[in-house]
Amino acid sequence: MQLTRRDTLALGLGAAALTLLPFRASASLADDKIAEFTGGAPVGEGGVTLTAPEIAENGNTVPIGVEAPGAVSIMVLAAGNPRPEVATFNFGPLAGAHSASTRIRLAGTQDVIAVAKMADGSFAKASATVKVTIGGCGG
Amino acid sequence: MASGVKPRVKVPKKASAGDTITIKTLISHKMESGQRKDKSGNVIPRSIINRFVCEFNGETVIDVTLDPAISTNPFFEFEAKVPESGEFTFTWYDDDGDVYTTSKKIEAS
């Protein structure tokens, strides 16, 4: 097959669209996951704290923390990942605080979302934007 | 995966009964996401730790569902109540059916 300049350009555009697609599509994927978690119940703001760096030096290992006093469980989502699920923390009777920290993978700059299910059955949400930088040489 | 999986946990040796303590856990695991491809373009199958549980004397402290977005060598930090002397048990469940456990005793005064 002989490629013309126009073909090459079109290919490039196609590839660019493909690259963008998962990021766009997964915003709704995250919404789907939230709906699954809440059973469609309304989600309030406040009562959940999500700690995440503003800038992550490497998307492979991004430290995050969640806290929601009185929560039964907290679900963490990464809205811009190919699959948004990250983890769900379920607190038992001996949880000393309704908080936890871990390290997560982010495919690029995006919003991280924490949704807490409270003991009374209500839901609350917090989110934070994390900029994931491309490295220098080490990338 | 089973080979070389090694848990590390940090639990204080002593506490006052009723205290809340901080626990840190780290385990060696690739956490293969199922999103990567090998050199010939085939998807590398997902192989992760999918659940982590911490219990104290049989009662749950925390029960975590892990998805492939958890980093290689999963790390958790959380708080636990220590109502009496006893033993924390930590259990990690691998996709391949392997289960890794470790435990730590604590003395409550």
Add this chain to the structure above:
Amino acid sequence: MNAAKKLASAIALAAVVATPALAGPDDDNLMINEELNMVTETAAPAHLQDAFDTIYSGWRFRTDETQALQIDDFENPAMIFVDQALEYFETVDGTEGKSCSSCHEDGPEQFAGLSATMPKVIGGKLTTMEDLLNAHRAKAMGAEPWKWSGPEMQAMVALIGLQSRGMPMNVAIDGEAAPFWEKGKEMYYTRYGQLELSCANCHEDSYGMMIRADHLSQGQINGFPTYRLKQAKLISKHNRFRGCIRDTRAHTFAEGSDEFRALELYVASRSNGLSVETPAVRQ
């Protein structure tokens, strides 16, 4: 180098080192496990005083989040591999039915201080920790050599290095070491690859600037093997050298080559005075 070539490489460097934005070392203090105070900034060693007044650990160029991973051994993912190395230390391997501990009964602790002086000349040969480990595996244990950047090798290099953590780097550059050191120094200032970049172009002339979205450090190796978040495992010094030279678009030298041994000695000597941080955590 003629003027045109000089200009071309200046442009190439400008292309990677985009802006002279301030990205220098921060003022944070590295204290590990709330007890071990580390020297992350000190007067440059005498041989380096034309280039720098002060040398800085790479830790000082990282974000708070990355720095935090190194201040507590339970946060530091490299410690998983140090634990594994403790097991290898006790594991019998090879034809002689021996483990490390068969000879080294006092455990890895007896190697306190060793890594701070490596690489060094032994029997006329510039010897790195990797060389030393494989030599002992062959001679005393009758065991197969470990691969230079393999997980067993780097875990063991990290375990031995940890015994010197907090001690000042202090490699010898004179006497028998001098010719190797001179060779390494020459490499450090040689421009490699299509981008015509030397180690010094980035890590001496441009440290504290941005390279794309990253902060350029002085390229010190006092924390190696280091847990890099990118690869999520321990990375050897020679692996990092290889990566740097590859990124200049050059054919690189092999891990375990005499060239990289010499470069390791020279780069280590630029860290003389900084605390051994092994195993460090970097981006």
